[in-house]
Amino acid sequence: MQQAFSVDLGGKVAVVTGGGGVLCAEMARALASSGARIAILDLKLEAAEAVAAEIRAAGGDAIGLAANVLERASIELAAAEVLSRLGPCDLLINGAGGNHPKGTTTRETASVADLTETDPAVVTFFTLDPEGMRFVFDLNFLGTLLPSQVFAKQMLGRDGCSILNISSMNAFRPLTKIPAYSAAKAAVSNFTQWLAVHLAPLNIRVNAIAPGFFVTNQNRALLFSPAGEPTARAGKILGNTPMKRFGEANELTGTLLWLASNAASGFVNGVVVPVDGGFSAYSGV
Ligand code: NAD
Secondary structure: OOOOOOOOOOOOEEEEEOOOOHHHHHHHHHHHHOOOEEEEEEOOHHHHHHHHHHHHHOOOOEEEEEOOOOOHHHHHHHHHHHHHHOOOOOEEEEOOOOOOHHHOOOOOOOOHHHHHOOOOOOOOHHHOOHHHHHHHHHHHHHHHHHHHHHHHHHHOOOOOEEEEEEOOHHHOOOOOOOHHHHHHHHHHHHHHHHHHHHHHHHOEEEEEEEEOOEOOOOOHHHHEOOOOOEOHHHHHHHHOOOOOOOEOHHHHHHHHHHHHOHHHHOOOOOOEEEEOOOHHHOOOO
16 A cells, blocks of 8 residues: 555554444555554454455455444453454554434524424434434444553553544534534544543553545435435535545545654644644635
């Protein structure tokens, strides 16, 4: 895999949660091509294995493991497997995350008519399901906290270890319709700063990437019609992205490798780096 620049992650073990997905599979490939041994953890074992097999076929060292980032016992089983097959974790990428329709309102803004809405398919602010909100909050926030608790133990007393969280544009300013995902990613950014401070005496750095808009499995249906035409929401996103396009997954890897390499970013701690074509800088005017 051709990288824009090279960092040496030889001898490092990187654990990538959600590594069976679009963005984190690309991150796993980039870490592998920089010399790291990779453990891909995903709810979907098949997806994790497929990415690991691809990395092995390209000459890298990778294993795919089933793990649920919401269940400590499941993460601990995977961590034991990582330790015995690859060695202790040096880099943890907390990539598993996403939204759910139950944490999503149907319309962008409220109206008085919401109070008398009878269509059960329409979710208003007043009918948002607390369980849906909790699911999204847990997936993104607890799904970052729990793997950090488990894998940071393997980092203790060793140099050059770090944790990289995946935040979002929603963390800076919430997007309409998705209050659960927005609040959860804001929590991820906040936790990144908290954990960076908390683990600093142990020489474990904690940073985050906040991707802008990338077309992946979890948002494809929101961004494109079945015929492949951009939806109104996609048009709004592009209208507010000064570079007027979606990101490509490989455009996250330069920031990833910089933050993963202690030689490159050894004094960078507690930052949330937007990779967004200017979205977070633009006021819309
Ligand atoms: P994706 O759906 O392609 O990948 C997510 C992966 O996480 C999937 O393989 C899924 O099986 C896995 N996963 C889900 N729940 C899990 C669980 N409980 N335990 C373990 N694995 C689980 O999505 P993606 O777009 O590649 O997203 C990767 C990360 O980037 C997510 O945290 C997402 O919120 C974030 N993000 C994405 C975008 C974007 O534009 N796509 C923007 C900002 C942030």
